[in-house]
Amino acid sequence: MTEYNFAYLDEQTKRMIRRAILKGLAIPGYQVPFASREMPMPYGWGTGGVQVSAAVLTPEDTFKVIDQGADDTTNAVSIRTFFERTAGVNTTTTTSDASVIQTRHRIPEEPLSAGQILVYQVPIPEPLRFLEPRESETRKMHSLEEYGLMHVKLYEDISHHGHIATSYAYPVKVEGRYVMDPSPIPKFDNPKLGDMAAVQLFGAGREQRIYALPPYTQVVSLDFDDHPFEASKAGHPCGMCGAIDSYLDELIIDDAGGRMFVCSDTDYCEARQAAGHMGKDNGGKDAA
Amino acid sequence: MQAQTLSGGFADPATQSAHAFRCVMEAMARPGTLHDISGAKPPAPLSPAAGAVLLTLCDTETPVYLAGDANCDAVRSWLAFHTGAPLVGPSHCQFAVGTWHATAPLSAYPIGTSEYPDRSATLIVECPELIDIGAVLTGPGIQDKAALSLPDVAAFQSNHALFPLGLDFIFTSGDRLAALPRSTEVTSCM
Numbered sequence: 001m002t003e004y005n006f007a008y009l010d011e012q013t014k015r016m017i018r019r020a021i022l023k024g025l026a027i028p029g030y031q032v033p034f035a036s037r038e039m040p041m042p043y044g045w046g047t048g049g050v051q052v053s054a055a056v057l058t059p060e061d062t063f064k065v066i067d068q069g070a071d072d073t074t075n076a077v078s079i080r081t082f083f084e085r086t087a088g089v090n091t092t093t094t095t096s097d098a099s100v101i102q103t104r105h106r107i108p109e110e111p112l113s114a115g116q117i118l119v120y121q122v123p124i125p126e127p128l129r130f131l132e133p134r135e136s137e138t139r140k141m142h143s144l145e146e147y148g149l150m151h152v153k154l155y156e157d158i159s160h161h162g163h164i165a166t167s168y169a170y171p172v173k174v175e176g177r178y179v180m181d182p183s184p185i186p187k188f189d190n191p192k193l194g195d196m197a198a199v200q201l202f203g204a205g206r207e208q209r210i211y212a213l214p215p216y217t218q219v220v221s222l223d224f225d226d227h228p229f230e231a232s233k234a235g236h237p238c239g240m241c242g243a244i245d246s247y248l249d250e251l252i253i254d255d256a257g258g259r260m261f262v263c264s265d266t267d268y269c270e271a272r273q274a275a276g277h278m279g280k281d282n283g284g285k286d287a288a
Numbered sequence: 289m290q291a292q293t294l295s296g297g298f299a300d301p302a303t304q305s306a307h308a309f310r311c312v313m314e315a316m317a318r319p320g321t322l323h324d325i326s327g328a329k330p331p332a333p334l335s336p337a338a339g340a341v342l343l344t345l346c347d348t349e350t351p352v353y354l355a356g357d358a359n360c361d362a363v364r365s366w367l368a369f370h371t372g373a374p375l376v377g378p379s380h381c382q383f384a385v386g387t388w389h390a391t392a393p394l395s396a397y398p399i400g401t402s403e404y405p406d407r408s409a410t411l412i413v414e415c416p417e418l419i420d421i422g423a424v425l426t427g428p429g430i431q432d433k434a435a436l437s438l439p440d441v442a443a444f445q446s447n448h449a450l451f452p453l454g455l456d457f458i459f460t461s462g463d464r465l466a467a468l469p470r471s472t473e474v475t476s477c478m
Contacts, residue, residue: 006302015347018309019382022345023406025316026456026469028428032406056313058306143402175428175471177452197431199317214317214429214471 007054008086013037017055017210021201024212029174030142031125031209039205046079047205049102049121056117056201057083057100062090064098069106069247069264076104095267105168107189109246109268112198114215120183122204125211127171127181147179150222158227167232173220180211180219187221188233188247194219236261239281241272293365296329298343308344312458315467320425320434322418325465331362337460338385338412339366345410346383348372353381356390358414378409385412388439394447397455405452408470415439418461427472435477436466444474 005011013035020034039047057063063083067076071093079102080091092098095110102119112118124130128138131149141147150171157165170187174180182193183202193200193213200213213219223229234248239260246268248261260281263269278284298304304327311323330339346352352373354363359375367373378384378396391411400408415437422437423444436459438444447454447470454470468474 006306011301011305012347012349014305014309015345016349018313019345019350020406021313022316022410022456023408025313025429026471027405027452028471030405030452033404056306056310058310059303139403199313212317216431217428 004086006059006087007057007083008039009037009051009054013051014055017051020210021052021055021212024201024210025199025214027178028213028217029172029178029180029211031204031211033208034210036205036208041078041082043206044123045075046102046104046121048203048207048210049104049119049205050079050082050203051205052119052201052203052210053079053083053100053102054087056119057087057089059088061099062092062097063087064092064095064101065103066101066106066108066265066267067104068249069108069268070266072266093267094271095265105184105186106247106264107185107192109243109263109265111192112196114197116198118196118198118200120185120200120202122181122183122202122207122209124169125181125183125202125204125207125209127169127179142178145177147173147222150179151224154222154224154227158224164223164227164229170229171222173222174213175218176220179222182219186233186247187229188231190219190221190229191231234261237279238263238269238272239279241269241277241282242279243269243272243277292331292362293369296331296339296366297370298327301343305344308340311465312341312344312467315458315465316429316456316469318429318434319427319468319472320420320430320436320466322420323465324463326463331360331366333357333360333414334363334366334385335414335460336463337465338414341412341458341460341465342367342373342383342385343370346371346373348374350382351376351380353378353384353386353409355384355386358386358390381409383410383412385414387414394443394455399450399453399455402453405454408453408455410456410458412458412460413439415459415461418459418464418466422477424475424477425468425472426475429469430472436468438468438474441474441476444468444472448473 065076067073221229328339397409457468
């Protein structure tokens with residue numbers, strides 16, 4: 001640990017990131033450009049989230065990392081170890097014990113509290129990027145609040161599929177002003193973005209953008225009067241813990257088409273199992 | 289004189305600035321909440337809180353405007369030694385420090401552009417006292433409503449009307465600090 005400055009980054013870099021975080025909090029949903037650094041991991045592995053975490057961590061923090069809800073996947077394990085070694089912080093897998101949670105593509109099932117900070121890893125921060133590739137144009141569209149194109153995209157979904165088929169990275173409007181990409185979280189998680197007690201920070205390393213949602217911010221998923229937004233999930237209970245309210249992953253378990261659905265939030269699932277809840281693939285008394 | 293210039297910074301910059309930043313961030317994320325911030329001993333007339341904010345956020349990349357009494361030899365040399373921040377006038381600053389009267393008029397500061405609203409100044413306003421009674425605040429970061437002893441109301445209302453452009457404020461008094469981003473709606477207590 002002594003070989004590195006606290007939390008790996010040098011102080012000048014942290015000041016630059018901290019200034020961007022403050023402007024992001026002052027203008028909710030607006031993407032603040034920042035001078036993203038090269039990190040000792042490739043782009044696409046959460047370099048934006050890691051830089052934001054490095055800028056907010058204090059030695060007293062307890063740090064949790066999840067990747068698609070899981071604490072035990074490669075990305076989560078390596079980032080957790082990275083901060084254990086460079087910042088000397090305590091780490092945990094228990095959502096309620098963590099003061100800073102870095103996440104890839106999920107919001108924990110357990111509601112977060114006021115003392116917590118949720119840091120998202122963001123691949124493409126610009127919600128309009130796949131509709132308009134030019135940064136000069138998307139910037140103008142944000143400044144003019146010109147979001148008609150996004151509604152056209154959702155409308156085309158309806159005309160092709162009969163419903164809004166966008167299931168993740170579902171665009172939201174923040175405080176009636178900026179359209180924001182909530183990162184590729186499933187749209188099941190969208191309702192948790194608004195009015196959350198915790199501070200939410202978003203870091204995109206390759207794209208060099210930071211944005212933020214202060215607590216209790218109004219966040220509305222875009223939709224139409226006749227096609228209202230719907231937070232969807234697989235229509236099954238969790239095979240391991242029997243939960244019917246959590247977001248599920250589908251696992252293929254054999255070559256004969258067998259499958260099971262399990263909570264993507266491993267901490268939530270394990271806590272429920274520890275409390276005695278068992279799903280149909282796990283002893284089964286809570287089987288639906 | 290020189291001893292005063294060289295002392296009063298963070299003894300352990302990495303962890304002290306991390307703690308100080310969390311105070312500032314919590315204040316900016318939850319407008320109107322009061323936070324104690326420590327670690328800096330800047331020369332008068334700067335308060336310890338204002339000094340800690342400057343040490344945490346300013347460096348050679350951030351032009352600073354010292355308004356009124358804050359623009360004295362002792363503060364200039366202290367800031368130069370500890371941060372290296374260039375000193376400029378209000379129209380080009382990223383941070384400004386001073387009392388409410390010294391920092392006026394607000395029209396002098398950059399409020400950002402419609403494409404880059406983040407390119408706006410943050411004002412560190414030194415207040416004689418800072419309590420959670422006074423103007424009523426609503427907006428992002430505030431669950432229901434908050435209250436803060438603001439030096440003015442109309443000025444912050446017209447600043448909010450510029451949203452997403454506008455200035456952000458950090459109020460300091462002794463060891464205490466609170467913040468008011470441009471997104472907060474301000475109404476007088478009556």
